[in-house]
Amino acid sequence: MATQISQSTLKEKSQLLTPLNTQNLLDSVDAFLFDCDGVIWKGDSLIDGVSDTLDFLRSMGKKLVFVTNNSTKSRRQYAKKFHSVGISVSEDEIFSSSFAAAMYLKVNKFPKEKKVSLLEENVSLSSKLHTLNEEAMAAKPQVYVIGEEGILEELELAGFTPLGGPVGAVVVGLDQYINFYKLQYGTLCIRENPGCLFIATNRDAVGNLTDLQEWPGAGCMVGAICGTTQKDPIVVGKPSTFLMDFLLEKFNIPTSKMCMVGDRLDTDILFGQNSGCRTLLVFSGVTKESDLQDPSNQIHPEYMTTTLSDILHLANNKF
Amino acid sequence: MATQISQSTLKEKSQLLTPLNTQNLLDSVDAFLFDCDGVIWKGDSLIDGVSDTLDFLRSMGKKLVFVTNNSTKSRRQYAKKFHSVGISVSEDEIFSSSFAAAMYLKVNKFPKEKKVSLLEENVSLSSKLHTLNEEAMAAKPQVYVIGEEGILEELELAGFTPLGGPVGAVVVGLDQYINFYKLQYGTLCIRENPGCLFIATNRDAVGNLTDLQEWPGAGCMVGAICGTTQKDPIVVGKPSTFLMDFLLEKFNIPTSKMCMVGDRLDTDILFGQNSGCRTLLVFSGVTKESDLQDPSNQIHPEYMTTTLSDILHLANNKF
Numbered sequence: 001m002a003t004q005i006s007q008s009t010l011k012e013k014s015q016l017l018t019p020l021n022t023q024n025l026l027d028s029v030d031a032f033l034f035d036c037d038g039v040i041w042k043g044d045s046l047i048d049g050v051s052d053t054l055d056f057l058r059s060m061g062k063k064l065v066f067v068t069n070n071s072t073k074s075r076r077q078y079a080k081k082f083h084s085v086g087i088s089v090s091e092d093e094i095f096s097s098s099f100a101a102a103m104y105l106k107v108n109k110f111p112k113e114k115k116v117s118l119l120e121e122n123v124s125l126s127s128k129l130h131t132l133n134e135e136a137m138a139a140k141p142q143v144y145v146i147g148e149e150g151i152l153e154e155l156e157l158a159g160f161t162p163l164g165g166p167v168g169a170v171v172v173g174l175d176q177y178i179n180f181y182k183l184q185y186g187t188l189c190i191r192e193n194p195g196c197l198f199i200a201t202n203r204d205a206v207g208n209l210t211d212l213q214e215w216p217g218a219g220c221m222v223g224a225i226c227g228t229t230q231k232d233p234i235v236v237g238k239p240s241t242f243l244m245d246f247l248l249e250k251f252n253i254p255t256s257k258m259c260m261v262g263d264r265l266d267t268d269i270l271f272g273q274n275s276g277c278r279t280l281l282v283f284s285g286v287t288k289e290s291d292l293q294d295p296s297n298q299i300h301p302e303y304m305t306t307t308l309s310d311i312l313h314l315a316n317n318k319f
Numbered sequence: 320m321a322t323q324i325s326q327s328t329l330k331e332k333s334q335l336l337t338p339l340n341t342q343n344l345l346d347s348v349d350a351f352l353f354d355c356d357g358v359i360w361k362g363d364s365l366i367d368g369v370s371d372t373l374d375f376l377r378s379m380g381k382k383l384v385f386v387t388n389n390s391t392k393s394r395r396q397y398a399k400k401f402h403s404v405g406i407s408v409s410e411d412e413i414f415s416s417s418f419a420a421a422m423y424l425k426v427n428k429f430p431k432e433k434k435v436s437l438l439e440e441n442v443s444l445s446s447k448l449h450t451l452n453e454e455a456m457a458a459k460p461q462v463y464v465i466g467e468e469g470i471l472e473e474l475e476l477a478g479f480t481p482l483g484g485p486v487g488a489v490v491v492g493l494d495q496y497i498n499f500y501k502l503q504y505g506t507l508c509i510r511e512n513p514g515c516l517f518i519a520t521n522r523d524a525v526g527n528l529t530d531l532q533e534w535p536g537a538g539c540m541v542g543a544i545c546g547t548t549q550k551d552p553i554v555v556g557k558p559s560t561f562l563m564d565f566l567l568e569k570f571n572i573p574t575s576k577m578c579m580v581g582d583r584l585d586t587d588i589l590f591g592q593n594s595g596c597r598t599l600l601v602f603s604g605v606t607k608e609s610d611l612q613d614p615s616n617q618i619h620p621e622y623m624t625t626t627l628s629d630i631l632h633l634a635n636n637k638f
Binding site (some may be wrong): 222227 | 497524526534536538539548549
């Protein structure tokens, strides 16, 4: 319930969501951008009232967009997860940091791997070997991934394959199977290959990988590689606004007519602010009211409330 | 050979070791402090000429001290490694970051665990359980280690055991067996236990874990925990001067009469400079001449040479 948030938070710049400003927000915004973990679900458990709230927003003609830093899934896998919890979302509405990593390479014209075929007919072995050798010499740089399936699937969809020449880019995301040898290989690639890109899907410290427990986020793996390479990564997920270009291309709505809803100050809310969106913080994820009030915190959303479905209840004036 | 180093490095503040300044250094210094990995050995291979050089320095009456950031071994295990490569070094001459971690807890009066005994005679079960409960209530905070045997052995020698109440300190060092669950537990302890200490044995980016190959150093594991907790650790190994107090207690020599010999600028040389020692950089480990010359480098040793045995040859004017 929104009313559980103490008035002291109001001394900061953020406004508690009320029936009046909820109505104003709904009137002035054409698209809602949602973080997923901590806003839509925790682990695999849908947060109460989310489904009805999304239906309500759709019924008002609002565009819904899902912008997630969780790189373990591709957009296709995300759409499947939405479907499995009973929410209908299309792949086009999903912008994940795994997609961002693939798009970063594409936009920056990172060479795509040519496939080496061994199946040509009527070619002598020596000319086959010659061709093979030429192909190997011309091998395009490969992408090494410290992360899970989501990144690999998005890279493949964008035409990048983990075959070929020296590693030209290391993409680091959340990896539950992290180990010393993965860290070693990623470190070597970045240190030993001149110009090798170090791309981080995101730097979230922790996340609700399971519904009852926070677990290390991609910030863990990225921090490890920063520690070994003493280099800073190119961050493509939130709070980087890199994904916003793709979002604007898909939806013809100015960012001033968008509202970013998230549970993290340093990723979701900062992304919204950096992009020129309205912002709403929910306390259903990793941020506690005390984090917002902490004197060291410099990031203050425009609005805050306990959970997403407050929008529905406040719009219907049920409090 | 010292003469392989180009003159361009000389434009920086460091002097190439020569017969003349080697003699001056030997005349003005009473103790040599050595880093081990990259100076004495690489992995398990002794670097050429080290044994003769140490013998030479001992024959001149110099005190020899080994100050290492490698936390995987205790002082006892280090003495054993020295012995295995044919160098006689006593435990008293070894100051490791594993020892530093234990001493940090001791100096800061971190409570030692009381042992719970179940073997008292003539005590009823209920009073046994009562005693147990009281002991549990009074349980002293435990230390959680992300690291290897060296840290555990030094903690035990200092009287700390990994039993008892809530974790009050997390010690992070080099851990080749790092995994997601260790990182999760360390993160939880630091985030969820108010006042829990986050102690790093060191933050070395890489090291010569094997003689042919650099591997991630403790900076990898420490970076991972920084990424999840968004906190900075208390560093007890080099470049922190924490170990110097223990060294001064053992050897009654002013730091101006000590020379720190190391292969890393940001740990060894900085430690020497922070402690007021003379400094000598050797290029037999992780630092290349180009690293020293890099405009981003702010750390310049007083002297530099290719390898430790240059001291012996230069003193004997064999170049």
